[in-house]
Amino acid sequence: MFRTLSLSALALGAAMSPALAQTEIQWWHAMGGELGQKLEAIVADYNATQTDYKVVPSFKGTYAETMTAAIAAFRAKEQPAIVQVFEVGTGTMMAAKGAVYPVYQLMADMAEPFDPSAFLPAVVGYYTDTAGNMLSMPFNSSTPILYYNKDVFEKAGLDRNTPPKTWEEVEAFSRQIMASGAAKCGFTTGWISWVQLENFSAWHNQPIGTLENGFGGLETELTVNGPVQVRHWENLARWQKEGLFQYGGPVGGNDAPPKFYTQECAIYMNSSASRAGVIANAKDFEVGYGMLPHYADIAPQNSIIGGATLWVLQGRPEAEYKAVADFFTYLSSAEVQAKWHQETGYLPITQAAWDLSKSQGYYDANPGADVSIRQMTLNAPTANSKGLRFGSYVQIRGIIDEEFQALLAGQKDAQTALNDLVARGNVLIREFEAANK
Amino acid sequence: MKRAVFRNRLLPWVLLAPQLAVTFVFFLWPAAQAGWQSFLREDAFGLKTTFVGLANYSRLLDDGEYLNAVGVTAVFSVSVAVLGMSVALLLALAVDRMVTTARGYTTLLVWPYAVAPAIAGLLWWFIFNPTIGLMPHVLGLMGIDWDHSLNGNQAMILVVIAAAWKQISYNFLFFVAGLQSIPASLREAAAIDGAGPFRRFLTITFPLLAPTSFFLLVVNTVYALFDTFPVIDATTEGGPAQATNILVYKVYVDGFLGLNLGSSAAQSVVLMAVVVALTVVQFRYVERRVEY
Numbered sequence: 001m002f003r004t005l006s007l008s009a010l011a012l013g014a015a016m017s018p019a020l021a022q023t024e025i026q027w028w029h030a031m032g033g034e035l036g037q038k039l040e041a042i043v044a045d046y047n048a049t050q051t052d053y054k055v056v057p058s059f060k061g062t063y064a065e066t067m068t069a070a071i072a073a074f075r076a077k078e079q080p081a082i083v084q085v086f087e088v089g090t091g092t093m094m095a096a097k098g099a100v101y102p103v104y105q106l107m108a109d110m111a112e113p114f115d116p117s118a119f120l121p122a123v124v125g126y127y128t129d130t131a132g133n134m135l136s137m138p139f140n141s142s143t144p145i146l147y148y149n150k151d152v153f154e155k156a157g158l159d160r161n162t163p164p165k166t167w168e169e170v171e172a173f174s175r176q177i178m179a180s181g182a183a184k185c186g187f188t189t190g191w192i193s194w195v196q197l198e199n200f201s202a203w204h205n206q207p208i209g210t211l212e213n214g215f216g217g218l219e220t221e222l223t224v225n226g227p228v229q230v231r232h233w234e235n236l237a238r239w240q241k242e243g244l245f246q247y248g249g250p251v252g253g254n255d256a257p258p259k260f261y262t263q264e265c266a267i268y269m270n271s272s273a274s275r276a277g278v279i280a281n282a283k284d285f286e287v288g289y290g291m292l293p294h295y296a297d298i299a300p301q302n303s304i305i306g307g308a309t310l311w312v313l314q315g316r317p318e319a320e321y322k323a324v325a326d327f328f329t330y331l332s333s334a335e336v337q338a339k340w341h342q343e344t345g346y347l348p349i350t351q352a353a354w355d356l357s358k359s360q361g362y363y364d365a366n367p368g369a370d371v372s373i374r375q376m377t378l379n380a381p382t383a384n385s386k387g388l389r390f391g392s393y394v395q396i397r398g399i400i401d402e403e404f405q406a407l408l409a410g411q412k413d414a415q416t417a418l419n420d421l422v423a424r425g426n427v428l429i430r431e432f433e434a435a436n437k
Numbered sequence: 438m439k440r441a442v443f444r445n446r447l448l449p450w451v452l453l454a455p456q457l458a459v460t461f462v463f464f465l466w467p468a469a470q471a472g473w474q475s476f477l478r479e480d481a482f483g484l485k486t487t488f489v490g491l492a493n494y495s496r497l498l499d500d501g502e503y504l505n506a507v508g509v510t511a512v513f514s515v516s517v518a519v520l521g522m523s524v525a526l527l528l529a530l531a532v533d534r535m536v537t538t539a540r541g542y543t544t545l546l547v548w549p550y551a552v553a554p555a556i557a558g559l560l561w562w563f564i565f566n567p568t569i570g571l572m573p574h575v576l577g578l579m580g581i582d583w584d585h586s587l588n589g590n591q592a593m594i595l596v597v598i599a600a601a602w603k604q605i606s607y608n609f610l611f612f613v614a615g616l617q618s619i620p621a622s623l624r625e626a627a628a629i630d631g632a633g634p635f636r637r638f639l640t641i642t643f644p645l646l647a648p649t650s651f652f653l654l655v656v657n658t659v660y661a662l663f664d665t666f667p668v669i670d671a672t673t674e675g676g677p678a679q680a681t682n683i684l685v686y687k688v689y690v691d692g693f694l695g696l697n698l699g700s701s702a703a704q705s706v707v708l709m710a711v712v713v714a715l716t717v718v719q720f721r722y723v724e725r726r727v728e729y
Contacts, residue, residue, distance in 0.1 A: 068693050075483045092481055092696065099482040249586050250676055255568045395695040405677035409587045424502075431697065435480045435487075 023323045025316075026080035027057045030066040030308065031140070034276075038343055046330050053323035055082075063089070063308060064394060070313065074099055079313040081320045082327075084139060086308045087126060088393040091214065093311050094135060095391060095436040101312040101321065103328065104133040110325035118350050119332070122302060122376040126387035127309050130215060136309040137328050138349040140340075142273035143303045144195040145371050146292055149183070151285040152266040156182035163267075163290025167235065170267065170293050174244040177266045186244040187267035188260060190253035193400040194306050195269050195292075196236065197224060202385035203292055204228050205301040214389040218433040222390070222425045225418035228298065233414035237407050247408055250401035257281070271306060272372030275345035289368030291375045301385045302378045307346060338362075347373055391432025396425045468709060474702035481696035493703035502679060503687070503704070510683045513597060514661035521601035521657055522650065525608030530638070532609075533616045543613060550606035554664065558671030561599035585673065589680025592673045596681050599672055600665045608653050615649035616642065655719045659712060684708055 031039045036059055043055045060066040063086035070083040085093055093100055107114035116124065116134050127136045150160040156177040164170045174186020189195050201208045206228045214220035239245035246265055248256025253270075260268035261281040268278075269292065278287055294300040310331075312324055330336060337353030340346060342362050348354040354373060357363065363370040379385075390396060399421055407417040478489045497503045528546055532539050549557070565572045565585060573583035585592040619642060627637050666685050669675060675682035675690065682690075685708060692701025 064694050068696070071481050071696065096480065096482045096484060098484045247587065250674070255586070258568060392695055392697070395690075395697075398690070398694075402676065402678040405587055409589070409677070411678070428695075435478050435697075435699075436485065 022052060022054050023319045024054045024056055025082065025320050025323045025327070027055055027082040027084075027310075028060045028066055028070055028080045029057055029084040030060060030063045030086070031084070032059060032061075035140075035344060038340065042331070042336060042340065045336075046327060049330070050326075053326055055323070055327055067092075074313060074315070077315065079315060081316045081324050082310050082312055084308045085136070085311050087141075087306050087387075088397055090127065090136075090309075091389045091391045091393050091432070094129070094389065095218065095432070099314055100135070101314050102129075102133060102135045103137050103312060104135070106312055106321055107325055107328070110322050112325035112329055114329070118352060120347070120349060120351060120354070120373075120377065122381055123305055123347060123349050125381050126305055130212075136311045137331065138309045139307075139331070140273070140344070140346045141305040141307040141309075141349060142271040142346050143305050143372050143376050144191065144199050144269055144292060145272050145375060146290040147260065147268045147270070147274075147278055148288045148290065149260070149263060149266045149282075149285050150288045152177060152182045152263060153288070156180040156266075160286075161288065163288055164293055165290070166296045167232070167293045168296050171235075171239065171244065174239070174267070178243065183263055183266040184243075185246045185259065185265040186239070187269070188246045188248050188253075188256045188265040189268065190248055190256045190270035190274070191306075192247075192250070192253065192404050193397045196232070196404075197229065197400055198388060199292065199303050200232055201226075201229060202302065202304045202387075203294055203300050204298045205382055205384050207384045208388050209390060212383040213387065215383075215386060218391065218429075218436060220390060220429065222396075222422045222429065225415070225422045228295070230414045230418055231295070233404070233407060233418060237410075237414060240408050250405065251397070271345075272347065273307070273345040275369065276343075287368075289371045291371060291378075300378060302381055303375050304385060304387050305347065305376065342366075342369075345369070345372075347376065390425075390429055391436065392428040395428055399424050399428075471702045471705050471709075474698055475706050476699075477702075478699045481698075489699070493699045494707075496700065497703060497707070502682075505679055506682050506684050506687045509593075509679070509681060510662065512593065513600075513665075513681070513683050514658050516593075516597040517601045517604065517661040517665070518654055518657040520597060521604040522608050522653055524601070525605045526612050526646075526650075528605070528609050529612030529616055530642075532613060543610075546609050547606045549603045552603055553667070554600075554603065555667035555671050557603045558599050558668040561595060561602070562672045565595050585677075587677055589677055592677055592681050596665075596669055596672055600661060600668045604657060604660055608657065611649055611653055612646065615646045619645045652719070655715055659715055662708070663712065 027043070029036075029039060040057055043057050047054050058080075060069045063084075066083065067085050067089045070079060070085075073079045104114070104116065106112075116128075116132075119134070119138065123138050123141050124134055126141075127138060128134050146163055148163050153162075153173075154160040156173075157180060158173055158176060164173050170187060177183050177186055198208060200206075201224060206224075206226050207213060208224050209220045209222045211217050211220040236245055240247060246256075246259055248254065248259065256268065256270065257274070257277065259265040260278070263285060291300070292303060310328075312321070332350060334350060334352035334356045337348050337350055338356040338360065341348040341353060342357060348357060381387075403412070403417040403421040403424075406412045406420075407414060412420065475493050476488060476490060477486050478492070479486045532542050532546070535542065552560075564570050565583065567573050567584045567586060576583045583591060585595045623641055623645075624637055627641055632640070662683075663685055665683065666689065669681060669683060669686045670689075673681045675686050684704065688701050688704045688708065691697045691704065695701075
């Protein structure tokens with residue numbers, strides 16, 4: 001009762017104060033724990049720099065929950081101005097033409113200075129339409145890299161400063177590590193779908209789907225059952241049987257990090273944003289960093305991103321969009337971006353933020369912190385390595401996990417698993433096309 | 438049955454109103470919306486809506502994943518009901534034979550019922566976790582390689598145990614009550630006639646428990662069909678490879694993660710029909726014969 005009273009008193013106070021001129025915008029996000037605190041610090045700094053606008057961040061749970069909440073709110077006409085959506089929701093958001101306010105259009109409508117070329121193409125490429133227009137504002141983007149245990153490498157008689165560069169080396173190193181008894185398993189990985197299929201395909205310049213991995217339209221089809229992917233999944237299944245590789249579970253692979261932290265597995269592939277967690281947990285050994293491995297006969301292309309971007313939703317009062325445009329300018333400034341990048345391990349999204357981090361000496365002080373960005377920008381993105389854009393992709397990610405599990409359980413061989421994956425995924429893509437045409 | 442007589446014609450309606458309002462707002466209205474939604478094809482944001490008739494239903498019949506979920510649900514509910522009821526019956530029989538400590542044991546055995554399904558799921562997830570759990574270690578010593586994240590049968594065993602565990606308490610209470618309502622004289626008479634304990638159970642106790650058992654069968658089936666969502670969500674999330682993807686979990690995944698509202702609505706209408714059928718069975722054939 002007291003709470004209600006004091007709250008309404010507050011509301012009354014707020015309504016009568018001259019601060020009424022301040023425009024408030026809602027930002028729904030999915031950053032819990034430490035990342036959430038860093039996000040709130042950014043917002044607090046922004047709110048302190050000016051008095052016209054006030055950004056109110058609200059934590060809405062996981063990525064999927066945040067997206068579902070925003071969609072439900074939109075249906076009830078209670079949507080926030082800004083919502084953070086993970087990369088696999090991009091297809092759904094893009095198809096919702098009347099629901100989202102494309103960022104390039106917003107910035108133009110609000111007469112806010114905005115230079116799309118300041119952003120790293122490898123990051124924004126994922127979120128632009130075929131005409132090159134930026135549809136959402138990149139916020140937290142990461143890419144998978146390779147972590148390894150330097151001490152175990154040395155114990156196994158390997159060079160502690162040389163991470164494996166190819167999958168052939170991963171296999172050979174793993175064998176040596178296990179034979180020497182330095183660790184029980186060679187390698188593990190988070191995110192089978194994102195790391196060992198999507199990024200694997202982009203890194204080897206193999207298509208994930210037709211029409212530029214779905215960038216070209218809703219008529220796209222998955223084609224991820226090509227010979228290179230089949231070869232890799234075949235190997236993964238074989239390595240798992242031999243114990244060289246340990247499976248970390250579906251989706252993000254919750255069991256993978258502990259396997260690396262407890263020195264059970266010597267090599268670990270996961271998001272560059274896992275760096276903070278790896279450093280915090282790897283207390284008894286030194287961590288090394290490397291790019292994702294590639295097969296020796298195929299030159300590496302570039303890796304693709306994961307993480308989330310900020311989408312602006314339609315149907316809010318005009319004044320709020322003014323605030324959003326101003327906030328986005330602040331958010332993409334070099335100082336804010338460089339700080340966010342250095343504190344979290346997410347990628348800097350602009351060239352200026354990257355340059356600033358360099359000039360601040362961040363990469364010299366933190367070796368390995370630039371592996372992600374060098375890997376992302378190794379080559380200019382091709383049609384196969386720009387990213388991917390499919391409807392219902394949250395469910396397709398689930399299918400990838402299921403088929404991989406069937407493969408590891410020995411129910412299917414790699415070709416059958418990938419064929420079934422493609423067939424099942426395409427059914428969902430066709431349904432999505434029908435619902436959004 | 439007692440029949441109350443109200444002089445004021447309005448009063449009964451006023452007294453019923455809160456309950457009716459709750460039923461309308463939280464059941465009838467959403468149910469009607471689900472029914473309507475099941476005939477539509479709609480994008481996630483509700484921007485484009487097409488009336489598709491029964492297409493969402495007919496698609497379910499061709500959908501291998503849905504048919505798989507039907508099979509998984511059948512195996513799951515039967516296993517949960519059988520396991521939950523047989524263990525509860527054993528415990529109830531054991532308690533029934535006790536003279537002094539029955540009350541204490543009864544209290545202890547009822548405790549798990551107070552545990553929320555999500556907590557129960559998490560508890561068993563920890564116990565059976567292949568990396569950090571206790572049971573895989575013990576099973577490993579016995580030569581069983583436990584990994585329910587890859588082995589579908591093991592995943593099914595895990596969710597059945599987790600779901601049945603907390604239902605055992607509930608079943609146990611009803612069996613204890615059922616056993617107490619069987620007149621001791623019947624069993625004593627049989628004993629005097631020379632029937633052993635096993636025979637007494639088979640010819641006297643069990644038949645007299647039949648109404649209770651039948652009632653519990655329906656309740657347990659409904660529980661396994663609808664209330665086990667948190668258990669699945671906390672342990673296997675329907676995996677591996679959909680080995681534990683029961684119907685109610687699929688409704689959630691398709692609707693709330695996949696945002697395919699039409700199909701999700703059609704699936705929930707089918708589930709609604711199942712629960713209506715079960716309720717009819719219970720009221721028409723069971724309710725009358727059960728003594729509580």
